[in-house]
Amino acid sequence: MRIFVLLAASLFFAQAAFAGAVGSPIPVGIAVGQTTNVALFGEEQVNGAKVAERMINEKGGVGGTPIKLVFQDTGGDEAGAINAFQNLISRDKVVAIIGPTLSQQAFAANPIANQAKVPVVGPSNTAKGVAQIGEYVSRISAPMTLVAPNALKRALAVNPNIKNVAVVYAQDDAFNVSETGIFQEAIKDMGLSIVLVQKTSVKDTDFTTQVTAILGAGVDMVVMSCLAADGGNMVKQLRQFGYEGLIVGGNGFNSPNMYPVCGKECTGVIVAQAYSPRADNAENNAFVPVFKEMFKKDPAQFSAQAYTSVKVVVDALNEVEQSTGKKVADMDTAELRTALNAAIISSSYETPLGEIVLDADGEITQKTFYVSQIKIAEDGKTGIMELLP
Ligand code: 1QQ
Missing domain, CATH: 3.40.50.2300 (Response regulator)
Incomplete structure (x- = not known):
């Protein structure tokens, strides 16, 4: 006892x-x-x-x-x-x-x-x-209303000659539909023209149709609202088919778990964040x-x-x-x-x-946001979000 x-x-x-x-x-x-x-x-x-x-x-x-x-x-x-x-x-x-x-x-x-x-x-x-x-x-x-437009502003600072934009979004996902609306409004407000809109599905793995249309349109920037697996695969296919312009991704691109999907093709993609580990x-x-x-x-x-x-x-x-x-x-x-x-x-x-x-609605107010450019390491699987100044 x-x-x-x-x-x-x-x-x-x-x-x-x-x-x-x-x-x-x-x-x-x-x-x-x-x-x-x-x-x-x-x-x-x-x-x-x-x-x-x-x-x-x-x-x-x-x-x-x-x-x-x-x-x-x-x-x-x-x-x-x-x-x-x-x-x-x-x-x-x-x-x-x-x-x-x-x-x-x-x-x-x-x-x-x-x-x-x-x-x-x-x-x-x-x-x-x-x-x-x-x-x-x-x-x-x-909400993306506060975050997404920041990435476009930085993209324009990286390449001030951007004029013609293609927009891609996964039509079967509420967030991506919402985000592309915000992106498209911001693109027009910045005086750029949307020359092509391509719809995808979060379940897609083959983006030949969309990539072919984008290459045919001769755009300077592709702005993508997709989740990590579909988005990662589409970035990879865009680059493999020869697209060389800027790519801006939305919040679905904020996971490093996307890096093994797109490999080195993700390097250079611009994404806005609501967080930085350096904060x-x-x-x-x-x-x-x-x-x-x-x-x-x-x-x-x-x-x-x-x-x-x-x-x-x-x-x-x-x-x-x-x-x-x-x-x-x-x-x-x-x-x-x-x-x-x-x-x-x-x-x-x-x-x-x-x-x-x-606030009383449960909606967040946040002060600081970030924009980064993805850099994939030699191994093609890991990488960093390099903060853009
Ligand atoms: C949403 C998102 C996704 C990217 C979360 C993973 O922002 O569904 O609202």
């Missing part, structure tokens, strides 16, 4: 020392694409979320109670996202859901969480209108070394945004404890979800993305 007590006590203290927090953990749902082509993004999101979980629990979790991330794979489509959301809401009783990966999935799954009064924080949904889906929906991923703020300076230690590489945008999502939920949980004077662990799930949502919106947060503000 005495041995058992000793053992139990030492286990308890070992765990407390390791985790820095004790008690039954607070479940936070992570519903991202861990399979299908969407896993090119989802893998980075899982990594970023895991870093947040570790760092937060080492600092005592929420007032001494650890958090526990509950991962549910959404796959790449709407049905998978709906299924993951339902499991997290009803079975796992999570306090909030971080996800899904795609705006296309958010428009289908978020209304379910909204109806169930479960807060959703979008880690990577950048189409117009996602934050406005409902009261319980917010996002920490800046010099206290949160980023704490996040980057831990991420590097765990994953042996710099965090990319989708990892930093997933980390930020977890941090927003945890900061808001702390706020709930302070404003109600209750321990989150003692609160009824429904009561907690409602109080948590109220704390998430209309607040500001210190994050690796810099200071961000979520």
